[in-house]
Amino acid sequence: MDWTRGHTIGHGSSAAVSVAKSRWSDDVFAVKSVELSQSQFLQKEQKILSQLWSPYIVTYKGYDVTKENDKFMFNLMMEYMSDGTLTDEIQKQGGRIKEQLIGYYTKQILQGLEYIHSKGIAHCDIKGRNILLGKTGAKLADFGCAKWIDPAERDGGAEPIGGTPMYMAPEVARGEEQGCPADIWALGCTIIEMAAGGSPWTNVTNPASLLYRIAFSGQSPEIPKLLSLQAKDFLSKCLRRDSRERWTVKELFKHPFLEESNLNTMANQDFVTSSPTSILDQDIWSSVEESETMDCSIQRVSSIGSPLQRVRELGLNSGELNWRWDDEQRWITVRRRND
Template sequence: MDWTRGQTIGHGSSAAVSVAKSRLSSENFAVKSVELSKSQLLQKEQKILSELSSPYIVTYKGYDVTIENNKAMFNLMMEYMPEGTLSDQIRKHGGRINEPLIGYYTKQILQGLQYVHSRGIVHCDIKGQNILVGKTGAKIADFGCARWVDPAERAEPIGGTPMYMAPEVARGEEQRCPADIWAFGCTIIEMATGTSPWTNVTNPASLLYRIAFSGQSPEIPKLLSLQAKDFLNRCFRRDPRERWTAKELLKHPFLEEYFNSNQDFITSSPTSILDQDIWNSVEESETLDYSIQTISSTDSSLQMLRKLGLYSVEVEPNWRWDDERWVTVRSIGE
């Protein structure tokens, strides 16, 4: 397939993301690319995404290998979501989203999680930057940290973003479907407050130690309704066996009034805007390696610091592009 690469709009957990256009149909799509020699993680993401088909998951469009600047590049092609990420939407709404719209997005994200979990897959990095928004609402994206849940397989190192990690993940014990629910709860706090789910955090080590061993959970925003607070309490059970599943949460009363996708929502900015940058403290990092090595509760402080420092964040995307920056790309073999 002949296609044209546009401007880089962000970075996923394993590669750069660009907007692209088909030369035959003029269709816009997103393409995630990395050098072929370094594409093991992206090929794994391609395999996972190619097996998923849901209106609540970003649509898979194929893959190819191209030669660009004398380098072989592996390219994963996906649906382009023009409204950007959920984090972008939070900023557009003045720093936080009103509760009806939170319920609307929550329902869609949960439906995506229920589908992914039913296929035996854990996303492992649910957060605002990995939820894309379009005309039909929210869709889960970036499966770069995802894994299949198979007890017969050897356990993989844990991965994801520390701020959204569940206690069992921070302790290096396991990373299964309940971990996605905890991260999802953190994402709801992100929508409601425009700030990170954990406050007064100075470094990654203290953050993960707090998550893993303090017995605490993220503070539930006081501005939410009683039903919304109860919903979040179900997400933040520290014992993963007691955490509600996506299927159970979809039946929670909080979501009943947000079922109709045609509902109009109040989208005006709040009277008081929280201007704290959501990606402050531990989220600021230049490395693009999401992997976090297994953490043992018996590790020394020095070992903990070394292990907990191995993480990164995605670069803020720029969803605009200029026509001059398009370049033609052809697949190998064409």
Template sequence: MDWTRGHTLGSGSSATVSLANSLRSGDVFAVKSVELSRSESLQREERILSSLRSPYIVGYKGCDITRENKKLMYNLFIEYMPGGTLGDAIRRGGGQLHESMIGIYARQIVQGLDYIHSRGLVHCDIKGQNVLIGEDGAKIADFGCAKWTNGKDDRKVQIAGTPFFMAPEVARGEDQGYPSDVWALGCTIIEMATGGAPWPNVANAVAALYRIGFSEELPWIPSFLSDQAKDFLSKCLRRDPKERWTASQLLKHPFVGELNPQAKQVQESYSDSPTSILDQNFWSSLEESEAQGYLKQASFSNSPAERIRKLWTFSRVENWTRDDNWVTIRGSTNEESNVPADYMEDEASPVSRSEAVSSSHDVEKVESHGDGEEMEDFLDSKFSCRTCMKDSVVVSNFNFEIDKEHLLITSTSISNFLAS
């Protein structure tokens, strides 16, 4: 497919997301790109996403390899979601969403979870940053940390995710199954309601893991939520994973029932539906999104003055979602490439022969000339995809030992983390 790369929509340590359009059809889509030598995680996400078909999962559009600026790039094509992330929607709502809107998004996320769980897949990193908003509502995205439960998983790292959204059993390094996604859903609902972290008084990731994993506490449920919303959260946020409701059960809860007229009116008021490649202000940089720091403890006034204060302070508060702030504990983050040297240096390689031509608007025309079967064989044979690198930062394969009420974390990187 011949396509044109537009402006950057977001960038992070694992990939850069750009707007793109097909030269043949004119269709607009998003492309996640990373150098081929560092593309193991993105290729793994491609294999997962290409197997999913649901209106509640971001759509898969294809993939290819191009040569741009003398570098081989691996590109994953996905559905363009003009509303950006759920985190962006929270900020546009002044730091918190109307409860009717929370119910709408929660239902769509649960429907997505019900679908992937029925396929034997655990997302492992549900949070506002990994839910995208489009004209039809919310869709689950970013499957870089996902894992299969049916034995066909190639991922070596067993535990992954974002510490503040981890379920107790995950924080203890015991298990990461379907119930852990349900717990993270509950934390995401708190995020939508407050614009704040599920554990607002916890100083850092290590403290969060200990508190989540080894105390008897639950995330604080906002008192201003309706009884129906509180009851829904109580079904998600149970410390014993066996007692948590499944996604299928949650779909029958009245909090995420079918849209009522009030909810439809609220949804329309929140709807953003840009349709052209020029309507790009709805996507903020992923780095900027992480740096905004909206996931802080929030006050809960809905007054205009309070909303303005929140908007003014977004760029000033500490950022705890950036992945370089987290510590990886016994993580498998080997980023050494399995790409043979001749693929990196041979300009005539059929996999890599592409041309990138710059235009006056800093837009690149990318022509992919590689044979499709050759590229598929190359991807299948040359890569043993690892997981999650530094995508959403992740604490993986950590090991806790409890001795006389003291937590011993067996990792040399902890001392560096605590000293920072």
């Protein structure tokens, strides 16, 4: 495909996402790009996304390698959804989404999770910023942290723990495991984000203390009081600290909070879609290979001791979000590597 790169939607420590359009049609899509020599994780994302098709997953459109400014770039092409992320929509709604709409989005997120879990894939970074919204509702995006659950599908053995600390399940914060139950915990945190308009954890001073709190305090995020009893009960099933007791996608579908009668009035509404994610300050976490999703594939800096000890020993250095927007509007024609 011959295409032209447009303005940058956003960028983090390495990868950038741009609007792009075909040179021979009106097709507009999103391109996530990184230098070829640093594209290991983006290539992994491409491999996973290319095997998925669902109305609840952002659509994969292909990949290529181009030469730009004397650098070879690996480009992952995806569906472009222009209205913003779920986090953007929360802000547009004044910092809080009505419960009926929360139920509608939650059901669609669950439908996306049901699909990828059936394929043996855990997303590992569910949060408002990774949910894109369009006319048909919500779609899962950003599979940079995703991993195969079946060890036989993995390349190179066990994969590192990754994701965004604020949405991590206790077993993930302890470095023990990261699978489908962790996606359910993150869904619960995302519902709180929709209902409260902010962090699922309050009074957090830095990522180190947050991870320790998630891993060892015995606490779960506070459920917003303004929610109905059904919504609160649904959240309680998502936020059980023991991953074995957490409800599965199939069980959650049967919960009264997601009854069709409560949600069918949302079907005809127009919905709103994508920014890349943030990065946790590398003074606390260090990647052996930096992930293109910016705040995932985080690994323990120390090679001594267990992950459990590493979380316990984390210092009190504060983390920062390293994210900025690029308002540059020019279009750049790119050429394939063999041109």
